[in-house]
Amino acid sequence: MLLGIKAWGYIYFLQVEEGNIPPVPEVTPPPIPEDLKTAIKSGKVRAPTHIISTISDDRGEEPCYAGVPMSTIIERGYGVGDVISLLWFKRSLPRYCTQFIEICIMLCADHGPCVSGAHNSIVTARAGKDLVSSLVSGLLTIGPRFGGAIDDAARYFKDAYDRGLTPYEFVEGMKKKGIRVPGIGHRIKSRDNRDKRVQLLQKYAHTHFPSVKYMEYAVQVETYTLSKANNLVMNVDGAIGSLFLDLLSGSGMFSKQEIDEIVEIGYLNGLFVLARSIGLIGHTFDQKRLKQPLYRHPWEDVLYTK
Numbered sequence: 549m550l551l552g553i554k555a556w557g558y559i560y561f562l563q564v565e566e567g568n569i570p571p572v573p574e575v576t577p578p579p580i581p582e583d584l585k586t587a588i589k590s591g592k593v594r595a596p597t598h599i600i601s602t603i604s605d606d607r608g609e610e611p612c613y614a615g616v617p618m619s620t621i622i623e624r625g626y627g628v629g630d631v632i633s634l635l636w637f638k639r640s641l642p643r644y645c646t647q648f649i650e651i652c653i654m655l656c657a658d659h660g661p662c663v664s665g666a667h668n669s670i671v672t673a674r675a676g677k678d679l680v681s682s683l684v685s686g687l688l689t690i691g692p693r694f695g696g697a698i699d700d701a702a703r704y705f706k707d708a709y710d711r712g713l714t715p716y717e718f719v720e721g722m723k724k725k726g727i728r729v730p731g732i733g734h735r736i737k738s739r740d741n742r743d744k745r746v747q748l749l750q751k752y753a754h755t756h757f758p759s760v761k762y763m764e765y766a767v768q769v770e771t772y773t774l775s776k777a778n779n780l781v782m783n784v785d786g787a788i789g790s791l792f793l794d795l796l797s798g799s800g801m802f803s804k805q806e807i808d809e810i811v812e813i814g815y816l817n818g819l820f821v822l823a824r825s826i827g828l829i830g831h832t833f834d835q836k837r838l839k840q841p842l843y844r845h846p847w848e849d850v851l852y853t854k
């Protein structure tokens with residue numbers, strides 16, 4: 549019988565005996581014509597690719613992140629902040645920047661079992677679902693009211709500061725548009741019960757950043773919003789959003805165009821998503837370890853009404 553083998557775009561036929569199929573022979577590709585080789589080398593001809601990737605390369609002996617080999621990352625004692633700066637920002641950032649990224653990750657890793665994300669992960673784990681389902685069910689709560697306001701805080705604070713708006717003009721302008729100021733306001737924190745995470749981030753930036761102009765502007769905005777209501781404090785999203793603007797503009801590592809692109813694309817919510825995944829995974833394991841049964845919300849905690 550004839551056995552057909554497809555390789556390198558050709559079908560090779562072999563005559564074989566019935567029930568005696570030989571091992572697949574090694575097939576060498578047909579030679580590339582010399583003139584085509586020259587054209588490829590000169591860059592005049594490029595086979596179309598379906599994917600373009602610029603952040604990592606796995607083709608050599610060891611994977612590279614933004615051109616930095618894995619062994620260098622280990623030898624130089626790089627941390628998660630360095631890896632994030634290579635894979636997200638495609639450059640090695642100074643230590644004070646990568647440490648700031650790591651502090652953001654650590655401070656946002658968890659915030660107890662009662663917040664939206666953890667609650668969802670706990671309920672999902674207790675429904676017997678697997679790790680990934682429990683994790684994503686928590687992640688899906690991240691949005692404008694919970695952890696997902698960092699990008700908008702950066703966008704609005706940057707726009708207002710760069711346009712020279714006073715805090716009064718900015719806040720009242722937002723009010724007219726019917727938009728809550730992202731990065732301002734908290735369910736339980738207030739003027740007399742500040743968010744420690746915000747204070748820690750501010751302290752770090754004051755000590756290590758060359759400039760904290762955006763954060764100082766956000767503080768002025770907070771001073772104005774606090775004159776309206778006690779709970780309109782700067783929240784952790786506002787602190788990370790404004791301080792990341794300071795990192796981007798003060799480090800000298802990004803052009804103005806790159807900063808605009810980062811803010812427009814919305815890189816910064818990624819910090820919260822990444823950080824909180826650590827806590828959500830922890831809550832999932834916790835529920836499973838504790839062998840918690842299916843969760844059912846108590847009737848008495850629901851107002852049944854018409």
Ligand SMILES: CC(=O)SCCNC(=O)CCNC(=O)[C@H](O)C(C)(C)COP(=O)(O)OP(=O)(O)OC[C@H]1O[C@@H](n2cnc3c(N)ncnc32)[C@H](O)[C@@H]1OP(=O)(O)O
Pocket residue numbers: 692693694695696697727728729730731732733734735736777779780783784785786
């Ligand atoms: C880690 C985190 O998740 S931090 C939260 C990130 N989210 C944001 O920063 C988005 C902006 N902030 C908000 O939307 C809110 O302040 C929240 C969701 C954080 C807290 O909301 P709540 O506790 O429900 O606020 P509350 O209902 O008490 O607000 C009462 C009034 O305060 C005012 N207010 C609250 N937040 C803001 C704000 N950011 N800007 C302007 N006014 C505000 C509004 O007048 C609101 O009245 P409204 O419902 O008519 O708009």
